[in-house]
Amino acid sequence: MAAQRDQGHNGDQPPATVTDVTVRDVPAARERARAIPEAAVARLAVYLRVLSAMGEDGVTTISSEELAAAAGVNSAKLRKDLSYIGSYGTRGVGYDVDVLISEIERILGLTRKHSVAVVGIGNLGHALANYGGFPSRGFPVAALFDVDPDLMGVPVGGIPVEHIEDIESICREREVTIGVIATPPSVAQEVCDRLVSGGVQCILNFAPVVLGVPDHVEVRKVDLAVEMQILSFHVARRADEAQAEVTVDGTRPGVGEAVVGR
Amino acid sequence: MAAQRDQGHNGDQPPATVTDVTVRDVPAARERARAIPEAAVARLAVYLRVLSAMGEDGVTTISSEELAAAAGVNSAKLRKDLSYIGSYGTRGVGYDVDVLISEIERILGLTRKHSVAVVGIGNLGHALANYGGFPSRGFPVAALFDVDPDLMGVPVGGIPVEHIEDIESICREREVTIGVIATPPSVAQEVCDRLVSGGVQCILNFAPVVLGVPDHVEVRKVDLAVEMQILSFHVARRADEAQAEVTVDGTRPGVGEAVVGR
DNA sequence: AGGTGTGAAATCCTTCACAGCG
DNA sequence: CGCTGTGAAGGATTTCACACCT
Numbered sequence: 001m002a003a004q005r006d007q008g009h010n011g012d013q014p015p016a017t018v019t020d021v022t023v024r025d026v027p028a029a030r031e032r033a034r035a036i037p038e039a040a041v042a043r044l045a046v047y048l049r050v051l052s053a054m055g056e057d058g059v060t061t062i063s064s065e066e067l068a069a070a071a072g073v074n075s076a077k078l079r080k081d082l083s084y085i086g087s088y089g090t091r092g093v094g095y096d097v098d099v100l101i102s103e104i105e106r107i108l109g110l111t112r113k114h115s116v117a118v119v120g121i122g123n124l125g126h127a128l129a130n131y132g133g134f135p136s137r138g139f140p141v142a143a144l145f146d147v148d149p150d151l152m153g154v155p156v157g158g159i160p161v162e163h164i165e166d167i168e169s170i171c172r173e174r175e176v177t178i179g180v181i182a183t184p185p186s187v188a189q190e191v192c193d194r195l196v197s198g199g200v201q202c203i204l205n206f207a208p209v210v211l212g213v214p215d216h217v218e219v220r221k222v223d224l225a226v227e228m229q230i231l232s233f234h235v236a237r238r239a240d241e242a243q244a245e246v247t248v249d250g251t252r253p254g255v256g257e258a259v260v261g262r
Numbered sequence: 263m264a265a266q267r268d269q270g271h272n273g274d275q276p277p278a279t280v281t282d283v284t285v286r287d288v289p290a291a292r293e294r295a296r297a298i299p300e301a302a303v304a305r306l307a308v309y310l311r312v313l314s315a316m317g318e319d320g321v322t323t324i325s326s327e328e329l330a331a332a333a334g335v336n337s338a339k340l341r342k343d344l345s346y347i348g349s350y351g352t353r354g355v356g357y358d359v360d361v362l363i364s365e366i367e368r369i370l371g372l373t374r375k376h377s378v379a380v381v382g383i384g385n386l387g388h389a390l391a392n393y394g395g396f397p398s399r400g401f402p403v404a405a406l407f408d409v410d411p412d413l414m415g416v417p418v419g420g421i422p423v424e425h426i427e428d429i430e431s432i433c434r435e436r437e438v439t440i441g442v443i444a445t446p447p448s449v450a451q452e453v454c455d456r457l458v459s460g461g462v463q464c465i466l467n468f469a470p471v472v473l474g475v476p477d478h479v480e481v482r483k484v485d486l487a488v489e490m491q492i493l494s495f496h497v498a499r500r501a502d503e504a505q506a507e508v509t510v511d512g513t514r515p516g517v518g519e520a521v522v523g524r
Numbered sequence: 525a526g527g528t529g530t531g532a533a534a535t536c537c538t539t540c541a542c543a544g545c546g
Numbered sequence: 547c548g549c550t551g552t553g554a555a556g557g558a559t560t561t562c563a564c565a566c567c568t
Binding site for chain 2: 036050112131178230
Binding site: 299300301302336338339342352353354355 | 558559560561562563566567568
């Protein structure tokens with residue numbers, strides 16, 4: 001059972017594994033890739049999108065301040081993030097948009113194409129199969145899988161649905177590197193196992209279960225219920241705080257009163 | 263521009279806001295809610311799901327070790343997380359499943375119902391409207407919105423679609439607290455503004471844009487392209503490391519053999 | 525014994541603030 | 547002069563390890 005990164009803040013797998021030793025002795029060789037904090041990687045992807053949009057609008061140069069504002073972070077963080085990938089800015093001027101785009105794409109490994117397989121062609125699977133953001137950003141959808149006999153061969157977003165039993169052979173054949181699990185939770189682990197034995201290295205899991213995978217496979221999870229519950233927590237917290245304020249100074253904070261503009 | 267929590271690791275909003283000062287003097291009143299780290303909140307939601315499943319299987323007591331394994335974290339972290347909400351375990355025994363469920367639900371604010379509005383009834387919106395996980399976990403879908411005239415009044419998952427222009431009045435009327443944005447990016451900010459002026463306090467944003475909101479509104483973002491790119495980064499990193507090992511010791515790591523521990 | 529609860533250490537991430545380059 | 551790049555400080559989170567209860 002291996003690491004399962006959960007939304008940026010990672011963190012299990014306390015003891016070292018056997019092969020760990022090998023890696024620990026090669027800091028120089030893995031310099032670039034390794035040093036980037038997980039959190040920074042997620043933001044680089046955001047910067048990339050913002051930069052692409054800017055580039056299409058004809059912007060050629062941008063300062064850390066501007067890019068930071070557009071990406072919703074502060075400029076110190078942005079500069080630190082960019083410093084992880086190299087020094088591509090010009091002091092007194094800013095960054096060249098095209099250069100930054102290329103460099104971020106290189107670091108994120110977007111120069112290679114990563115074929116995607118979507119498993120579970122329900123509502124969510126449909127949405128994912130049709131999602132334009134995948135192919136346009138270098139993630140061609142190469143295969144769709146389900147168990148429903150009525151779906152077999154039916155093209156969704158241009159790709160025919162195939163049977164879950166063929167995951168292994170088809171993924172291997174089409175060199176799928178990323179598997180997306182959009183099945184009911186009950187079959188998610190089984191599907192995951194098949195993807196892994198089909199050579200898939202990364203899994204994006206929408207099913208509300210914790211998947212067990214070998215160490216060399218990376219899992220990211222998107223859990224709608226968890227997102228909702230985090231929001232719920234914040235509503236509750238806010239209510240508590242408002243309550244506390246009333247208790248203490250007797251004034252109730254105005255409801256519609258925006259505290260800060262935009 | 264207000265806080266926009268991005269998948270657990272948050273982190274903008276450097277200066278204090280007005281109300282902050284007032285609150286800072288009331289640690290006692292907000293004791294429970296405030297002290298919980300953001301990262302722990304996300305995990306509590308996961309523990310809750312695992313516990314619910316256990317409860318249905320008839321398990322009445324569970325140790326930190328067992329629960330941690332089922333939730334995919336290590337037991338020290340789990341115990342620390344649970345300690346933020348109180349001391350509900352029995353030394354030498356473990357935790358009572360039902361007690362833990364109740365306490366986590368209380369902390370997450372799940373004792374109140376949070377009505378949800380989904381905006382943008384495309385593939386993803388459909389998937390969300392039909393997603394059984396919402397209502398069953400205390401998040402009734404109270405309204406659906408779109409602009410497509412063909413969709414007006416059509417029931418999706420039992421709820422009729424209404425026009426985006428009516429977001430404000432309908433959200434206010436039905437006391438929607440959580441808005442889900444599943445629109446194209448071009449209209450996401452406009453939709454967001456309407457939700458906010460309709461009194462919505464929390465937003466779950468699936469559109470690939472950075473939303474600007476007032477301080478009292480909480481935004482969480484789910485960005486599929488970003489998730490894919492993070493996975494892509496890890497594939498690239500792994501490839502680099504494998505490469506590095508070959509360079510250094512002349513042995514190529516076997517494919518199934520994990521390269522990095524964690 | 526067996527397992528929780530928690531200070532303290534270690535690690536990771538963010539922010540500050542400023543030296544230095546163009 | 548303006549803006550990048552970055553050591554160093556400051557926070558937050560994770561992990562350790564053990565006192566303490568049952």
